[in-house]
Amino acid sequence: MFGLHYRLERKAIGLTLGIILVASIGGLVEIAPLFTIHQTVEDAPDMRVYTPLELAGRNVYIREGCYACHSQMVRTLRDEVERYGPYSLAVESKYDHPMLWGSKRTGPDLARIGGKYSDEWHVAHLNNPRDVLSVSVMPAYSWLLKTTLRTDDLGAHLKAQRAVGVPYTDDMIANASKDAYGQAAPDSPYADGVTQRYGKATNVRAFDGKPGELTEMDALVAYLQVLGRLTDAAHKSGANATR
Amino acid sequence: MIGQLTKAERQYALLILLGIGLCGLILGIASKDDPLGIHGALIGIAALAGVFKVISIYYDPEPDDERLTRYYDDPTKFGIILAMIWAVFGLFIGDWVAWLLVKPDFTFDAGWASFGRLRPVHTTSVLFGFGGNALIATSYYVLQRTSRARLPDQLSPWFVLLGYNLFCVLAVTGYMMGITQSKEYAEPEWYADIWLLVVWVVYFAIYLRTLARRKEPHIYVANWYYMAFILVIAILHIVNNLAVPVSFGSAKSYSLFSGVQDAMTEWWYGHNAVAFFLTAGFLGMMYYFVPVRAGRPIYSYRMSIISFWGITFFYMWAGSHHLHYTALPQWVQTLGMTFSLMLLIPSWASAANALLTLNGAWDKVRDDATLRFMMVAAVFYGITTFEGSFLAIRSVNSLSHYTDWTVGHVHAGALGWVAMITFGSIYTIVPWLWKRDRMYSPRLVEVHFWLALAGAVVYVFAMWNSGIIQGLMWRTYNESGTLAYSFVDSLIAMRPYYIARAIGGLLFLIGGIVGAYNIWMTIKTESKVLPESGADAPEPVLGGEAVLQPGE
Amino acid sequence: MDLGHGTLVWFSKSFGLFYLIALSIITAAYAYWPSNKKVFDHAAKSVLRNEDEPWR
Numbered sequence: 029m030f031g032l033h034y035r036l037e038r039k040a041i042g043l044t045l046g047i048i049l050v051a052s053i054g055g056l057v058e059i060a061p062l063f064t065i066h067q068t069v070e071d072a073p074d075m076r077v078y079t080p081l082e083l084a085g086r087n088v089y090i091r092e093g094c095y096a097c098h099s100q101m102v103r104t105l106r107d108e109v110e111r112y113g114p115y116s117l118a119v120e121s122k123y124d125h126p127m128l129w130g131s132k133r134t135g136p137d138l139a140r141i142g143g144k145y146s147d148e149w150h151v152a153h154l155n156n157p158r159d160v161l162s163v164s165v166m167p168a169y170s171w172l173l174k175t176t177l178r179t180d181d182l183g184a185h186l187k188a189q190r191a192v193g194v195p196y197t198d199d200m201i202a203n204a205s206k207d208a209y210g211q212a213a214p215d216s217p218y219a220d221g222v223t224q225r226y227g228k229a230t231n232v233r234a235f236d237g238k239p240g241e242l243t244e245m246d247a248l249v250a251y252l253q254v255l256g257r258l259t260d261a262a263h264k265s266g267a268n269a270t271r
Numbered sequence: 272m273i274g275q276l277t278k279a280e281r282q283y284a285l286l287i288l289l290g291i292g293l294c295g296l297i298l299g300i301a302s303k304d305d306p307l308g309i310h311g312a313l314i315g316i317a318a319l320a321g322v323f324k325v326i327s328i329y330y331d332p333e334p335d336d337e338r339l340t341r342y343y344d345d346p347t348k349f350g351i352i353l354a355m356i357w358a359v360f361g362l363f364i365g366d367w368v369a370w371l372l373v374k375p376d377f378t379f380d381a382g383w384a385s386f387g388r389l390r391p392v393h394t395t396s397v398l399f400g401f402g403g404n405a406l407i408a409t410s411y412y413v414l415q416r417t418s419r420a421r422l423p424d425q426l427s428p429w430f431v432l433l434g435y436n437l438f439c440v441l442a443v444t445g446y447m448m449g450i451t452q453s454k455e456y457a458e459p460e461w462y463a464d465i466w467l468l469v470v471w472v473v474y475f476a477i478y479l480r481t482l483a484r485r486k487e488p489h490i491y492v493a494n495w496y497y498m499a500f501i502l503v504i505a506i507l508h509i510v511n512n513l514a515v516p517v518s519f520g521s522a523k524s525y526s527l528f529s530g531v532q533d534a535m536t537e538w539w540y541g542h543n544a545v546a547f548f549l550t551a552g553f554l555g556m557m558y559y560f561v562p563v564r565a566g567r568p569i570y571s572y573r574m575s576i577i578s579f580w581g582i583t584f585f586y587m588w589a590g591s592h593h594l595h596y597t598a599l600p601q602w603v604q605t606l607g608m609t610f611s612l613m614l615l616i617p618s619w620a621s622a623a624n625a626l627l628t629l630n631g632a633w634d635k636v637r638d639d640a641t642l643r644f645m646m647v648a649a650v651f652y653g654i655t656t657f658e659g660s661f662l663a664i665r666s667v668n669s670l671s672h673y674t675d676w677t678v679g680h681v682h683a684g685a686l687g688w689v690a691m692i693t694f695g696s697i698y699t700i701v702p703w704l705w706k707r708d709r710m711y712s713p714r715l716v717e718v719h720f721w722l723a724l725a726g727a728v729v730y731v732f733a734m735w736n737s738g739i740i741q742g743l744m745w746r747t748y749n750e751s752g753t754l755a756y757s758f759v760d761s762l763i764a765m766r767p768y769y770i771a772r773a774i775g776g777l778l779f780l781i782g783g784i785v786g787a788y789n790i791w792m793t794i795k796t797e798s799k800v801l802p803e804s805g806a807d808a809p810e811p812v813l814g815g816e817a818v819l820q821p822g823e
Numbered sequence: 824m825d826l827g828h829g830t831l832v833w834f835s836k837s838f839g840l841f842y843l844i845a846l847s848i849i850t851a852a853y854a855y856w857p858s859n860k861k862v863f864d865h866a867a868k869s870v871l872r873n874e875d876e877p878w879r
Contacts, residue, residue, distance in 0.1 A: 040482040044479070047495075047502050048503075051499070051584070052506070054584070054585075054587030054588035057606070058535065058588060058591060058603050058606060059532070062600070062603070069530065087523065090452075091449035092382070092385065092388065092449070093385075093387025093451065103596035103672075104596050105596055107745060107754060117598055118530055118599075120598075121534075125528070125529045126452065126525075127534045128453065130673075131672075137673075157375075161759065165769075169385070171382060181521065187517075188518075192527050194529075489863075492866070562870055563870055566871065567871075568871060573854040573863055576854040577851060584846070
C-alpha cells in the first residue's frame with residue numbers, strides 16, 4: 029500500500045490530483061448544500077427587486093468602494109439590533125448580485141439606513157460629510173451631484189441580472205431607462221410607470237433636489253433609501269418581532 | 272533580458288503579442304463609451320510595446336546550446352525587480368489611505384483618489400503585485416534547483432510573468448476608474464479574470480513540464496506548497512468569479528451567486544486566498560530559503576509533509592468564520608470555527624519546523640539580518656495563526672468582527688509573515704542571481720530589518736488597541752440599559768490609533784524603499800564577480816535528446 | 824450527482840469522524856514509514872547540495 033502511495037507521490041500528476049481532492053472536500057460540504065437546502069433562504073412574498081435607478085445607485089456604491097467601510101449585515105447580537113435595527117435575514121439579499129455584506133465598519137452598518145434620514149441629509153452628507161458631522165472621516169463625493177447618470181444601458185443591466193436569476197420582466201427591461209428617469213422626476217409622464225411596475229411603496233421623488241436632471245446622486249440616494257426596505261420579513265421574523 | 276529566446280520562440284512571441292493586441296483592439300471597439308475602452312487601449316499598447324521589444328532583438332544571433340547547461344534565471348531576475356517596484360508602490364498607497372483616515376480631505380476632489388477606490392489598489396498591489404511576483408520569481412528558481420532541470424522553454428515563463436503583471440495593472444487602473452466586482456481580494460472584472468486564468472494554466476503547465484524532466488525522484492516539499500498554491504488558487508478563482516457580463520462591450524458584470532451563497536463563496540475564496548496564496552506559496556519559499564540560508568536541512572522533513580496535508584485539508588473549511596452571527600446557517604458557521612481551531616496544529620508545526628531548523632545556527636541569526644528576516648517571519652507566522660484561530664471562535668469574533676482588530680490581524684500576517692519571508696528570500700537570492708559576492712550594503716539590510724520590524728509592531732499594536740476599544744464601545748451599556756456610546760464616539764476614540772497606524776506604515780514603507788535601493792545598487796554595482804560555478808547547472812541530458820523543442 | 828444536505832449528512836454520520844482520523848493516520852503513517860526515512864533525509868539535504876555557493 030505504501031509502495032503505491034510512494035509511487036503516486038513521485039508522479040507529479042498524482043500529487044496534483046491529491047491536492048485537488050483533499051482541498052475540494054471542505055468547499056463542497058460547506059457551499060453545495062446552501063444551494064439545495066430550502067431553509068437557507070426564508071420565504072418573503074413581498075420581496076421586490078431593485079428599480080433601475082436603485083440598481084444604478086447600487087453600482088455607484090460598488091464603484092466607489094463604499095462596502096470597504098460600511099457593512100450591510102446586522103448580526104444576531106443584542107447591541108447590534110438595538111443600534112441598527114432588526115437583524116438581517118438571508119432573504120433580504122436574495123437579489124444582491126453580488127452581496128455587499130461587507131467585513132469592516134469604519135463607518136456604521138447601512139443594512140437599515142433606508143428611510144432613517146431625509147434625502148436632503150444624504151445629499152449634504154455625501155457632498156461633504158464634514159458639513160454634517162465635523163469628525164467624519166468619510167471622503168467627500170461632491171462630483172456625484174455634477175455627474176449625469178448613464179441610463180442608456182440599464183436595459184442591458186436588467187437583462188444580465190435576469191440571466192443570474194433576478195425576476196425582471198420583459199416590461200421592466202424594455203422600460204428600464206424611462207423608469208430610471210421617472211423615479212427621480214415625480215411630475216414627469218414616466219413617473220407612473222415606476223409605481224406600476226415596482227409597486228406603490230416605491231420612492232418616487234427628486235432625490236437630489238433637482239427634478240430636471242438625473243444625476244448619480246439621485247441614483248445613490250435612491251439606493252440608500254431602499255436599503256432594508258425591499259421586504260418586511262426582518263421586522264416580522266422570530267426574535268425581531270417580539271422585540 | 273529576453274535575448275535568450277530562440278528564433279522560433281521569438282516568432283511565437285510575436286504571434287502571441289499580436290493575438291493579445293487584437294483582443295485589446297476588439298475590446299476597445301466593442302466598448303464604445305464604456306471605461307472598458309481605456310483597458311482595451313492599455314492592452315493594445317502593452318502588446319505593441321512587447322512587439323517592439325521582440326523586433327528589436329529579432330535579428331540578434333540565436334543563443335547557442337551552451338545555455339541549456341545553465342538554469343534559466345532571466346524571468347526570475349525581472350520578477351524580483353517587478354516585485355520590489357510593486358512593494359514600494361503598494362506600501363505607498365497603503366500608507367496614503369492610512370493618512371486619509373486621519374485627514375479625509377486629501378482627495379483632490381477626485382474620484383480616483385478617494386479611500387474606497389484606493390483601498391483595493393493597495394491590497395492588490397501588495398498581495399498580488401508584490402507577493403505574486405515574488406512567488407512566481409522564486410518558484411521558477413526553486414523549481415529548477417530542486418528538480419535539477421532547466422525550465423522547459425524560455426517563452427512560457429515570460430508569458431506567465433508579464434501576463435500576470437498585465438493582470439495586476441488592469442486591476443489597479445480599473446479600480447481607479449471605478450471598475451470593480453466589489454468582491455474583496457477578487458475585485459478585477461470578468462475580462463481580467465479570464466486573462467488571469469489563461470496565464471495560470473500556463474504557469475501550472477511550466478511546473479508539470481519541469482517536474483517531468485527532473486532528476487531527483489522525490490519532489491522536494493517546497494514544490495508541493497508551490498503546486499498547492501497554483502492549483503487551489505485556480506479552483507478558487509474560477510468559482511468565485513463566475514459572473515455574467517452586462518455585454519461584451521461593458522466592463523460591468525453581475526455575480527452568478529447572490530446573498531448568502533455569494534457571501535459563503537466569497538469568504539471561502541477570501542480565506543483560502545490567505546491560505547494558498549499568502550500561506551502555502553510563502554511556506555514553499557520558507558522551506559527552501561530557510562534551510563539554504565542557514566546551511567542546515569529542515570528540522571523535520573516528515574513534519575513538513577504532515578503539515579502540508581493538514582493545511583491543504585483544514586483551510587478549505589475555515590472560510591465561514593468570516594460570517595459568524597450573520598444570516599449564514601449556523602451549522603456552516605460551526606464547521607468553520609471547528610476547523611479554524613484544528614488549523615492551529617499544522618500551522619504551528621510549520622512555524623516550529625522553521626524555528627527548530629535555526630536551532631544551532633542562532634549565531635548566524637544574530638549576525639545576518641537576512642536570516643533574521645526569515646526567523647521573525649516564522650515567529651509572526653506562529654503568532655498570526657494563533658490569533659487567527661482565536662478570532663475564529665464565535666464569541667471572540669462577535670467582538671472583533673467589523674473592527675480594526677481584523678485589520679491588525681491581517682497586517683500581522685502580511686507585514687510580519689509574508690513581507691518578511693519575502694524580503695529574506697530576496698536578499699538571499701539577489702546576490703546569487705546577479706553573481707555578486709554579497710548585497711551592495713549589508714548595513715542597509717540591517718536598517719531595513721529594524722524599520723520593518725518597528726513598523727509592523729507599531730501598526731499591529733495600534734490596530735489591536737483600536738479594534739478592541741471599538742468592539743467594547745459598540746457593546747457597552749450604561750446603568751439604564753441603553754447603549755453607552757454612539758458610533759461617532761467610537762470614531763473619535765480611534766483617531767490617535769489611526770495616526771499611530773499611519774506612522775507604523777510609514778516606517779515599513781521607508782524600509783521597503785531602502786530595500787529597493789539596496790537591491791538596485793547591488794545590480795548596478797559590479798562587485799567581485801563569482802566564478803561561474805559548475806555545480807549550479809541542470810543535469811545534462813543523456814542520449815542526445817534535445818531538451819528544448821522549438822516553440823514548446 | 825445529488826450533493827444535497829441529505830447526502831452529506833448521511834456521509835458524515837456514517838463514521839465521518841473516523842474518515843478524518845483515517846486520513847490523518849494515512850498521512851502520518853506515510854510520513855513516518857521506516858522505509859521512507861532514507862528518501863526524506865535525502866530530500867531534506869538535497870537543497871544543500873550542488874547549489875550556488877553562499878555569498879560569503
